[in-house]
Amino acid sequence: MGVKGLQYFMEACCPGTCVPVDLKQMAENHVKDHPDSNATVVVDGMACLRYWYRCQAWVHGGQWQEYMHILQEFINAFTAAGIRLVFFFDGTVEEQKRAEWVKRRLRVNQDIARIFQHIKAHNQQPNSRDLFCLPSGIATFSRFALKTLGQETWCSVREGDYEIADYSLSHNCMGILGQDTDFVIYNTVPYLSISKLNLDNMTTVLLSRETLCQVLKLHMSDLPLLACMLGNDIVSEQQMQRLRNSALALYRKKHGQVQGDKVFAVADFINVHRPRSEGTFGVSSLPLIEAEKEALEKGIHMYLLPGQMSPWLQCRRPSPESVCLMAKYVPHDILQAAKEKHKRAECFMIYNVLYDGVVDCSNTLEDEDEFELPPQAILYLPVRERIYGLFLPIQSDCSVSVNEWFVFPGNPLKEPNRVTPKPLNHPKEPPDLMALWFRTYPEVKRNQVSTLLGVFDLYDLTEELQQFDSPLIAVFCLVTYIAIQTRRLSLEDIDAYLCQAVCVRFKSFTQLQQLRTPVVDPRAVQLGSLFVRGLTYLNAANSACGFPFPVGELMPWRTFDGLLFHSKYLKAHSGCPSEELLEGNPSWTSLYLSVRELVLGACRRRGVSVHSQPRRLQYSEERPVDVDDLNRERRPQLHHTGRQEFSQLHRGPVHYQQGYRPRPRPRERGRYHLAPRWPHSQS
Structure with missing residues (x-):
């Protein structure tokens, strides 16, 4: 999930953007700086399922009591560090993400077929993490499990990442815990990695959007455009292939082929084509065909939280209202x-x-x-x-x-x-x-x-x-x-x-x-x-x-x-x-x-x-x-x-x-x- 290739770029090509943090110390600093609020971490539940389900057996349908024990240990560790948790789960799949959802589901179907082939050949579940499938219904039951354990848990009515970013910013939270580089792009609170989380010493890695902007010489408001040009769940890599190839050719002409050059090239492209003259607004300053322009504007808009604007959009679209399709049938x-x-x-x-x-x-x-x-x-x-x-x-x-x-x-x-x-x-x-x-x-x-x-x-x-x-x-x-x-x-x-x-x-x-x-x-x-x-x-x-x-x-x-x-x-x-x-x-x-x-x-x-x-x-x-x-x-x-x-x-x-x-x-x-x-x- 998230922006194509950005996680690898930040970890391998730009390690200064990945900052080790002590969560307990971070919580103490947050309370000092914000005496009227708790140290609250908002957890992207969907991104944490693989981290949580550490039960040795997974192929049989789920070890649910053991899973509940793991969740309780997770909560206890944060409570002991003085951190309050709020959990969010995706409650709907937005239509603009349906194509990506389908692509992933079909890919998992292939993995499941290989899992059954392994079972029939070896009479055991696969040990490789490449052949792993979470128990059925785990996303659904995890929300109920966390409610049972007394945790504040929410289910989204629109794009889950958007609701997480919005809630975190509006409630002055300490950070977002997940595994999705979209949280680097949103102009919200710090993004903390669940994959790097060590519960024993309460440390993880903070992926810094501020440092990323410094390295790429971008403004914070440029990040949504960067994400859309690289490709994400809304704007596919294929839609931006022409533009990205053009940027990459220009970059390699100047600097040769280097590790991470795709991200550097897109950032340079944005800097070169930034609107500099009167009367030039938004993505119109980019050499785009109409289909690319529509895709970029739609994608950039998805990253803007309430009250935020983008220099790459001429005007902000009104947020779609929740419409009940069956309202005429139901009280x-x-x-x-x-x-x-x-x-x-x-x-x-x-x-x-x-x-x-x-x-x-x-x-x-x-x-x-x-x-x-x-x-x-x-x-x-x-x-x-x-x-x-x-x-x-x-x-x-x-x-x-x-x-x-x-x-x-x-x-x-x-x-x-x-x-x-x-x-x-x-x-x-x-x-x-x-x-x-x-x-x-x-x-x-x-x-x-x-x-x-x-x-x-x-x-x-x-x-x-x-x-x-x-x-x-x-x-x-x-x-x-x-x-x-x-x-x-x-x-x-x-x-x-x-x-x-x-x-x-x-x-x-x-x-x-x-x-x-x-x-x-x-x-x-x-x-x-x-x-x-x-x-x-x-x-x-x-x-x-x-x-x-x-x-x-x-x-x-x-x-x-x-x-x-x-x-x-x-x-x-x-x-x-x-x-x-x-x-x-x-x-x-x-x-x-x-x-x-x-x-x-x-x-x-x-x-x-x-x-x-x-x-x-x-x-x-x-x-x-x-x-x-x-x-x-x-x-x-x-x-x-x-x-x-x-x-x-x-x-x-x-x-x-x-x-x-x-x-x-x-x-x-x-x-x-x-x-x-x-x-x-x-x-």
């Missing part, structure tokens, strides 16, 4: 509440549906050659349709829809998929949204719960679920939904899900951290990701229904641990009895059996029979399985059904007919395809 009070809850990181997805009419979902660890398990985007499509149907009109002409940008293997992301709202399979009248959101009578609470269950088509189980607490209800909903939608889960799969959900309630993060699995199974990896992604949609449904369950009860650290699930999966498929899966604990076994009976009963009522079907797990010759670790007397063997057509394997109720068309390609099987256009989309 104003709900729109306002949805926006406030979104900004305070208290709900998920609803703001994006109502204000932008766009929902996006990043990459998930999914195997492109897996035939039995559909991608999460397809599996949870009916859930999203029903969530949309709670707010938006259900019309026969499909004129009201939500644009979805969802990443999965085979989706080229050339355009969004238009998804129309669908009603709940609900015996009563449509729920009263105003009552669900703002009233607190006991009857309303029951309606909130039944509406949420209706989103997962489990309305008829409202009474039976009253015996369980919120985390187990969450597990029940997701496991039952996955079993019914795929029709490919075995008893062993369900046992693995439920046993880990019961056991995780009684284990500390240190116990979970010490778990080891002898092998990594690619199907178990995808099942883990399916469950964790399902938790995000469960939270979206909880938000849409007025929060029948406390948000903290539906989080993965209350319901799921990747290593524990993987361990239970391997043991269940190797014939391990349920008593052993529940570690010989009678009360755990009793709780598990109660939930299991309800899951299987719900499946039977919907015509889905779940059978025992232990998978013969075959692993490569170079890494044989330890039979004792799998609690099995004979070595498992694999039976792979991937060569059959997916349409023959899958006869479940997933709504592929609405636009998703899974069909294996010749010589490249297992990818999922989108129809060129959904049947209900406009031409």
Whole structure:
């Protein structure tokens, strides 16, 4: 992210711009200079996810209790240094950044394909950081995690970097902690590097925009133009290629080829063409074609915080106002509440549906050659349709829809998929949204719960679920939904899900951290990701229904641990009895059996029979399985059904007919395809 090549230039070619700092001393100096304010650091949460997720296991779906412990240690270190933290997360993808977002998502898809190839070849997760993928949903759950830990957390309603830079400047903060050179370009508070942060001695590196300007002989107000000419998320490198080549040719003619000459050349170009005469304004002084002029003006404007001007713009454009696309369908009070809850990181997805009419979902660890398990985007499509149907009109002409940008293997992301709202399979009248959101009578609470269950088509189980607490209800909903939608889960799969959900309630993060699995199974990896992604949609449904369950009860650290699930999966498929899966604990076994009976009963009522079907797990010759670790007397063997057509394997109720068309390609099987256009989309 940020300005192309600027991080490398500052570190390798201009080391004086990278200043080591002691954060504790910096905080003390800040308080002395600003006695009326705290030493506050604003944290770019999206940029810190890789720094935070240091758990050894990542491929299994996430070590969430351990992750919470890491976040708490991070907070404690800053608190001990006298520094207050404020966290920001991206709450939307602005359309001018969509092309860059798509490019990155497709690149990560390639990495995920290589990760699964490694797993199949070596039966282990990759150790290389080049082949690394954060657990699914980590950005979503990190905001809720930090709220749970008592931290001030915000979710943006426009470009996240802009809101961070603006908040930091207007609140007189000590610095911004992140990993994005856009924060060098904004005229805001100092930018501190998360990648150089050492929590043991509370030191990091400050990337100085002032020193950068001195080295390049630029004014601070020139930095946005420099960023746009080098290329960023708004102005691509390709758009400025002609101008940059011209600048580079002139620079090399004078100075020859030197390290970092691209940045030096652009800076010289800016200095040579700076407006010096009366009547010459803005980028008009540059030798530009019209398309370049428009791109530069748009890009420069994006860096200007409220009240700031640029000599490279003839006039400042008014900031775009937040327009609610669905305002005519939804009561104003709900729109306002949805926006406030979104900004305070208290709900998920609803703001994006109502204000932008766009929902996006990043990459998930999914195997492109897996035939039995559909991608999460397809599996949870009916859930999203029903969530949309709670707010938006259900019309026969499909004129009201939500644009979805969802990443999965085979989706080229050339355009969004238009998804129309669908009603709940609900015996009563449509729920009263105003009552669900703002009233607190006991009857309303029951309606909130039944509406949420209706989103997962489990309305008829409202009474039976009253015996369980919120985390187990969450597990029940997701496991039952996955079993019914795929029709490919075995008893062993369900046992693995439920046993880990019961056991995780009684284990500390240190116990979970010490778990080891002898092998990594690619199907178990995808099942883990399916469950964790399902938790995000469960939270979206909880938000849409007025929060029948406390948000903290539906989080993965209350319901799921990747290593524990993987361990239970391997043991269940190797014939391990349920008593052993529940570690010989009678009360755990009793709780598990109660939930299991309800899951299987719900499946039977919907015509889905779940059978025992232990998978013969075959692993490569170079890494044989330890039979004792799998609690099995004979070595498992694999039976792979991937060569059959997916349409023959899958006869479940997933709504592929609405636009998703899974069909294996010749010589490249297992990818999922989108129809060129959904049947209900406009031409």
